[in-house]
Amino acid sequence: MKNVLAMLRGLLGGDSQADRVVPPTGFTATLTTFTAASMAFLAVFAMALSLATGRLADRWASELARSSTVRISAPQAELDAQTRAAQEVLRLTPGVDTTRILGDEEQRLLLEPWFGPDLPIDSLPIPRLIEVIEEGAGYDSEGLRLRLAAEAPGAVLDDHTRWRRPLVTAANRLRTLGWVAIGLIALSTAAMITLAARAALAANAQVIQVTRLVGARDIYIARAFVRRFTLRALIGGAVGTALGMIAVALLPSAAEEGAFLTGLGFQGWHWLWPLVIPLLGAIVAFWATRGAALSVLKEVK
């Protein structure tokens, strides 16, 4: 990081004399800045996607993995007895940390998104739910199922893995795709800067030849171009990133009920991550221009 900062300082400090040697490029310079800006804008979204799906996968993989539910459906008269029996089974099961019977209010909240707020919960034959929190390596779900069937025939164990696993896989895959997209954006930026730099170098063939003939070292000539393109990428990247971050911040936030799907966006210190994008763009531009310049210069005696 220190090197990068030193490099940027050197570039920004600049050498006004040297900069005058290569004539200003005008309109094409704006194109480079614009492309850098839109690439940065896209990168912000790819990054938001990756971080959000990462959060999702982590949450599903850890939090939900540690909890499961036992659902008891039985005639009203037997419900309490079966609940007690099931709790007793759970208490004696190795790998179960705590159990907790969900209260009426909690159940009502769970059902509310589907049935509306005025559900007369008392009059419905709603099953009782026991939340089970695991500990250590977890419990043997097959064994638990058999014991529950024997002690409390109305109890059904739902350990979530059935539907959780494909979702976690999908979320992880999505996160990977997000990073791949960022990688592709970086490569496209490099390609775009290389093309732009080569065009600028070709347009300034005469300048390069003359400066070389009066004793300029390759690195001196290369630097004049590198400085410009790095600055353009940095400025464009900063503008694009800022716009991208604003756009992400303005996304409608997911409502309470949808929150378990987690909103697309940044949370907490993750807001710092997109700030890396302009720097990354500048570094990519630096190396792309330098490579292009030095390879063109090799052809000049």
Place this chain on the structure above:
Amino acid sequence: MIELENVAYSYGGGDLLSDISLRLQPGSFHFLTGPSGAGKSTFLKLCYMELTASAGMVQVFGQDVRSLERDQVALARRRIGVVHQDCKFLDHLTVAENIALPLTVAGRDVAAEMENLTSLIDWVGLKRQQNQLPPELSGGERQRAALARAVIMGPDVILADEPTGNVDWEMSQRLLSLLIELNKMGKSVLVATHDLNLIRTAKSQISARVLRIANRKLQLAGADL
């Protein structure tokens, strides 16, 4: 300073120069003459390393040109002042900035050498034109600006390719006297020209040797001039 040993240069069609040997001594004054297309410019380009000899050895300041890195070539060029036939200016920079270009690209502080630069511009008589752009100058002014740029670094050798190519006789004499002055200051000078009057005028003022390229070979011209 610059030494060529059995040098040949060929391109696609065949040899342009062959078996050329020459040693430029410090403080010498050479003319290089010959019909146009004989390879005078090519010869100079071999000396300032824009072209690489296809055979033989070129040494610049005691180093074999073939063994020089690109950066070493750049450093050697700072010690060789070249007046190109077409001047080769950067048209977006003023005359003064063009003259100072070798200082700029060498990373020297132009502001610190402003006194030097001003007196040099005075010496070539371009004080009035120094803030103009090169395309606004006349042929003679361009040649003088090119000469000023060639000597700003205080080079050991000055190579001039048809410096009087498109200027009138009076201007030619003025350019020649500038070159002779530089030679008297101890610089080696090599001037490619087909202007025999210029050579005669020079020989009346200094002891100059005249080389001629003919039939791909370099010959020392006799006393016929």
